[in-house]
Amino acid sequence: MDLDYPVEAEEFRTEIRQWLDDNLPPGWTDDDFEMSDDDRQAFNREWPKKLFSGGWICASWPTEYGGKGLSTLQSVVLNEEFAKAGAPMRGDFFGDTLVGPTILQWGSEEQKKEFLPGILRGETRWCQGFSEPEAGSDLAALQCKAELDGDEWVINGQKVWTTQAQHADYVFLLARTDQSESKHAGISYLLVPMDQPGVEVRPIHQVDGSGEFNEVFFSDAKCPKDNVVGGVNNGWKVAMTTLGFERGTSATTSHRRFEIELDAIVDEARSRDKIDDPVTRQELMKAHTKVQIMRINGLRSLSANLNKKKDPGVSALGAANKMFWSEYHRDVMELWTNIAGPHGQILDGEFEENSTNPNRRRGKSSYPVNAMQAAYFFSRSETIWGGTAEIQRNIVGERVLGLPKEPKPPKA
Numbered sequence: 001m002d003l004d005y006p007v008e009a010e011e012f013r014t015e016i017r018q019w020l021d022d023n024l025p026p027g028w029t030d031d032d033f034e035m036s037d038d039d040r041q042a043f044n045r046e047w048p049k050k051l052f053s054g055g056w057i058c059a060s061w062p063t064e065y066g067g068k069g070l071s072t073l074q075s076v077v078l079n080e081e082f083a084k085a086g087a088p089m090r091g092d093f094f095g096d097t098l099v100g101p102t103i104l105q106w107g108s109e110e111q112k113k114e115f116l117p118g119i120l121r122g123e124t125r126w127c128q129g130f131s132e133p134e135a136g137s138d139l140a141a142l143q144c145k146a147e148l149d150g151d152e153w154v155i156n157g158q159k160v161w162t163t164q165a166q167h168a169d170y171v172f173l174l175a176r177t178d179q180s181e182s183k184h185a186g187i188s189y190l191l192v193p194m195d196q197p198g199v200e201v202r203p204i205h206q207v208d209g210s211g212e213f214n215e216v217f218f219s220d221a222k223c224p225k226d227n228v229v230g231g232v233n234n235g236w237k238v239a240m241t242t243l244g245f246e247r248g249t250s251a252t253t254s255h256r257r258f259e260i261e262l263d264a265i266v267d268e269a270r271s272r273d274k275i276d277d278p279v280t281r282q283e284l285m286k287a288h289t290k291v292q293i294m295r296i297n298g299l300r301s302l303s304a305n306l307n308k309k310k311d312p313g314v315s316a317l318g319a320a321n322k323m324f325w326s327e328y329h330r331d332v333m334e335l336w337t338n339i340a341g342p343h344g345q346i347l348d349g350e351f352e353e354n355s356t357n358p359n360r361r362r363g364k365s366s367y368p369v370n371a372m373q374a375a376y377f378f379s380r381s382e383t384i385w386g387g388t389a390e391i392q393r394n395i396v397g398e399r400v401l402g403l404p405k406e407p408k409p410p411k412a
Contacts, residue, residue, distance in 0.1 A: 009073050016081040023050050029085055047088055048122035056082075056089065058096045058120055061104060065112060066120045072305055076252055083253040094126040094164070095119040099172040099191075102242045106189075106230035115170075115191065127165040129173035129192070129216060130239065132158060137388045139174070140183040140236065144218065146175035146190060153177075153190060153223040155198070158215065161385065165201045165214040168194050172242070173223075178233050187235035189242075191227040198222065206377055207367070213381075243387065252302060254321075255294035258329065261375065262287055265336050268372075274339055283335050290328045297321055320400075323392035326382040333376040340372070349373065 005013075025043065027033045035043065051057045060075045061067025070078065082089040090096050100119045103111055118124030135142040144157025155175055165171065171192050178186030194201075198221030203211030230238035266284060269275045297320075337344050349370035369377070383389045397403040 005073065005077070009077050012074050013077045013081060016078055017085075019054055019056075020081065020085045020087055023054070024085065024087060028087075051089070052121050057122060058100060061100070061116075061120075065104065065116050072302075076302060079253045083256050092119065092122060092125050094128055094168075094172075095124060098128065098242050099126050099170075102172070102189075102238060103229060105241055106238050108226075110226065111191070111229065118169075124170065125164070125168045127162050127168035127171045127194070127216075128242075129159040129162060129171040131161050133160050136161075136384070137391050139239070140187070142174055142176060142187070144173070144175045145179070146177050146188060146223065148177075148225065151225045153225065153227070155190070155192065155218040155221040155223060158217050160213075160215050161204070162201075162214045162216045163212050163385075165194070165216050166203060166211070170194060171216070172229075174235050174239055177235075181233065184236050186233050187239075188232050189229045189235035189238040190223050191229065192218075192221065192223040196221060210374075252295075252298050254298055254325070255291055258291045258294065258325070258332075261372075262291060262332065264372065265332065265339065268336065269339050272339060272341065272343070280339060287328070287332045287335065290324070290332075294321070294325055294328075297324075319387070319392040319395040322386055323383075323389045323396070326379075326386075327389055329375075329379045329382055333372075333379040336372055337376060344373070347373075 025033075025035070025039070048057070055068050056078065058066065059068040059078060060070045063069045079089070096119050100116060103115055107115070115124070119126075129144075130139060130142075132142050132144060142157075144155065144159065146153040146155045148154075153175075155173070157175065159165075159171075159173070162171070171194055173190045173192045174187055175190055176186055177188040180186065192199075198219050200217040200219070202215045202217070204213040204215060205211045206213075229235075262284075265287070266275070269277075269280055269284065274280045301321075347368050347370075349368040394406055398405055
């Protein structure tokens, strides 16, 4: 893990710090910094515009498509400085982190010209239409179908657990376009407009009233013929690229949110006079150790990438990391509930009915959860989305340990 950053990377770091100092609200990084609701909403409206003008949205993209053409190490430095400053770094996760890079790799020039500018400007919102009621971990079992009718695809079927579908302008959708092919074949990757009569979105409300997840029903929904990414019936390969982007979190920054959260849990233990309890201290130490493992694995992955090393352990590190951090977060939030005790069940959060921040859970005024309660609820889903922990274990077992593939159940 030889990661001495070269002079040019540190010069780039200085440039980013200066830009953040010039554009973040005065006092943003101070411990006692606070914003009024009006100032917070104004910041949320204006920040994506500042990111775009600075060229920081999708900065790793090639310059011919609006990015800065950053190297891997420059992208790492960019992530590090935004993380240190606690500054939002993207306009739309599904757009600039998932479908945008997928279009860059697989899309036609016409698709790049049509869809990438809106992602770069933070103007187009996207959602991901992969999972179905009977096709979650076994994604290839999907049944949503698209049939070509002249210059349009006609789409019928259902998707589920579709995050932010109620706010999205487009969905990148997997649909079966050839019923005669095997289940991994005959699938196409479509870019489908959401604002049309054939698309119905039904929120799946969580216990706190928030509804980031949705069911989406397609009834003769339409999609232009040319909105297939990567070619007809090649959607499985394209989708695996998207999932790779989803699991490929920032190498040296992905552990930071867990560090901050763990600090809050330690403070909770102190305030509840549990910090000297030997069992609590042992569990907190276990949690600290796991966060450091995440940090080291991130450095290991980055080092292998920069040095172009072939490391069998790194080849499936994305799957191992996804499994590791999601199970860690589920367990550490259980630890928080044990430490907080009955106090953790008191609803003392703030309800922001008109919040424009896409990262805040929009619940209901009668169930105002605080930040830790919201994290607890969301942690229950993290071992599922982006590939279940069980699937990640299969990947590590088969690709790294060389174990035989899981046997298929006998046919009825």
